[in-house]
Amino acid sequence: MQPQADSSKAGQVFDWAVLRRLLAYVRPYRRVFIGLILLTVAAAVLGTLRPFLIQRMVDVNIEQGDWRGLNVQFGLLLVLLVVNTGVSYLQTYYGGWLGQYIVRDIRTDLYRHLLGLKLQFFDRTPIGVLVTRNISDVETLSDVFSEGLAAMAGDVLQILFIMAFMFWIDWRLTLISLSVIPPLLFSTYVFKEKVKGSFQDVRNAVAKLNSFVQEHLTGMNVVQIFNNEEREFQKFKKINQEHTDANIRSVLYYSIYFPVAEVLAAIGVGLLVWYAAQGQIEGTISKGALIAFIMYNALFFRPIRQIADRFNTLQLGLVSTERLLKLLDDKSLVATSGDADPGQLTGEVEFKHVWFAYNREVSEANEPEWVLKDINFRVEPGQTIAFVGATGAGKTSIINLLSRFYDIQQGSICLDNRDLRDYDLSRLRRQIGVVLQDVFLFAGSIRDNITLGNREITDAQIWEAADLVGARRFIERLPAALDYPVMERGATLSVGQRQLISFVRALVYQPSIIVLDEATSSVDSETEELIQQAIEKLMQGRTSLVIAHRLSTIQKADKIVVLDKGEIKEVGTHDELLRRPDGYYAQLYQMQYLAHS
Structure with missing residues (x-):
């Protein structure tokens, strides 16, 4: 899959609305600001x-032989340098401090x-793009405060x-000194526009790189199984080259602009010296004034050269802010409209005329691709209901709706005779234990993957659940047992071990409803038999929704629902x-029976 590029572009006009929203994050730190x-x-x-003091030292003290006054002026100059150093230190430190705390809050x-x-x-957003938003784009904002807003304001004030x-x-x-300003401002404007575009290309290339690398590292086994390393490498080289080209363009613009700015500044100094030399000969310009102006010229052109770069820093920071605000403004939130506490559910589940499509937009011109069509069923407390059907029939969609990972377009889903949307979402999900076919384990210990950081769950509860599902034996054999470090996605554990851990994880929360999505489809026969025994204990007194391709695992279900095309x-x-x-079920059963006979 080719990662999506970031299509946002830096605007031609300074976006004050975005800046105002960014400055809202400054409010808690307004004293520092x-x-x-x-x-x-x-x-x-x-x-x-400093140049003004030196001009006074030359024209007043040295020319008049006032050594005492010269010493006083020199002392003032030293004090000025010390104070200026301290102010620069505080400005740099607090600019960076403010930027980092705002970055922390935004992230x-x-x-x-x-x-x-x-x-x-x-489903529709590449993970690499979200990583770029949360890491790279947010980090760019720290430069807005340390090298953008404050630094650029300081440059403008210094020029004035x-x-x-x-x-x-x-x-x-x-x-005379300002005579070279018009061509310098023109070159600065051209440089600003060119670098702004190249930097934006760099940001887009970074997003594409993150998306590509994240996706292909996750799917590396598929790449290697199908011997596709060279083709994927060539794709990576192309995206990487785009990133390099964008950076080279920005380097090119810098390598042109700064020498041009240096030449213009040197021309300004040359004109100044030429004119001042005539003034010296005629006695109309003092030596101190000439020295001060040479120093002021160096001070004057430095912020002018920097201000274009700082403006680009600020512009890119605002572009990153705009992207982040767009993400923060995304309304695809799980609706938490209900506030009812389900308490301990009895486990009664009912679907009433449920229609569902993953593309939510319903209009005459855009009819949704219905995944579930007019679904009706009821499960009594403590019953087991099983869903069978071909791939894509809608089995997994049903359990996704029960946990409110998605919301339906039509109909209603009720738990204990109350609409699902009336319940507080977090409390509702604590009542539903889910064991998925593809078990995801985080990098951390066995304990962390079972409790998911919930400190209320004790080791005694973990071992009790592990005993029930038959996981204690393999956990105790691991080095450090519950403290055994699990690699990312559980790479150091077998499929069966990961599945057993997912059972323990579901059980320690003492759910009222158990959902098993192909829970035994990826394990060997010995582990499957072990899990089947644990499932029977796990289901006792709980409403259970089971999805399985192996029809032998659901023969004891109180009710079997056969799905086809939703x-x-x-x-x-x-x-x-x-x-x-x-019937559909009899044909499915016959095909599986023949396949295993």
Whole structure:
């Protein structure tokens, strides 16, 4: 699968609405922000005083032989340097401090938001893009405060103060110095626009790289099984080259702009010296003024050269902010409209005329592709209901709806005679234990994967559940037992061991309803027999919804629902359905019986 590129582009106009929303994150740290503004002003003023003091030392003290005054001025210069160093330190530190705390808050809000999004959002959004949003884009925002807003404001203030001092000392020399400003501003504008586009291309390329690498590392076994390494490598090389080309373009623009800016600054100094030399000969320009202007020229052109780069930093930060805000504004949240506490459910489940499609948009021009069509069934407390059918019949969709991973378009789902949407979502899900076919284990210990960080679950409860499902024996054999480190996705454990851990994980929460989605389809016969014995104990006193391709595992179910293309074709017990020789279930059973005979 080719990863999707990020299509967002940096706008041509400064987006003040995005900036205002970003500054809203500054509110908890407004004292630091105000202090940072004051430090920026102080740094701008202090940075422009040094040439003025040196001009006074030359023209007043040295020319007049006032050595005492010279010593006083020199002492003031040293104090100025020390104070300026301290202010620069505080400005840099608190600018970075503010940026990092805002990054922390935004990343926290973003991750909390991602946790609440419906699975439909993750179905259509590449994981690599979300990783880029949560890591790279958020990290860019720290530069907005450490190198963008404050630094750019400081540059502008410094330019204004320098110009004020220059006009105060000699307006003629000031005009000569400013004569190269128009071509410098033009080159700065061109550089800003070019670098902005290249940086945006870099961000898009990073998102594509993250998506590609994440997807293919996850599916590496498929790549190697089908001997597809070379083709996937060539795809990676193409995406990686796009990333390199985008970076090279930005390097090219930098390598052109800064030498041009240096040449223009040198021309400005040359014109200044040429004009001031004539003034020296004629006695209209002092030596101190010439020295001060040479120093001011160096100070003046440095922030002008930097301001374009800082503007791009700010622009890219705002582009990243816009992407993040777009993600935070995504309304694909799991609706938590209900606040009812289900308490301890009896386990009565009823689907009433349920229609469901993964593409939610329902309109005359866009008819949904219905996955479930007018589904009706009822499960009494403590009963076991099984769902069978071909792949794509809608079995997994039913259990996804029961846990409210998705919401239905039509009909209603009731638990204990109350609509599912009336319940508080987190409390509802604690009442439903789910064991999936594809068991996902996190990097961490066996204990962490069973409790999922819930400190209320004790080791005694874990061992009790492990005893029930027959997992104690293999856990005790592992080095460090419950503290055994599980690699990402449980790579160091067998399929059967991962499945047993998922049973323990479901059982320790003492759910009222158990959902088994192909829970034994990936284990060997010995482990399957062990799990089947545990399932019988697990189901005692609980409503159970079971999905299985192996019809032998559901023969004892109180009710079997046969699905085909999202519709219920048959309902009955194993024996009742077998009495219908032309029925769907009887045909499925006959095919499996022949396949294993």
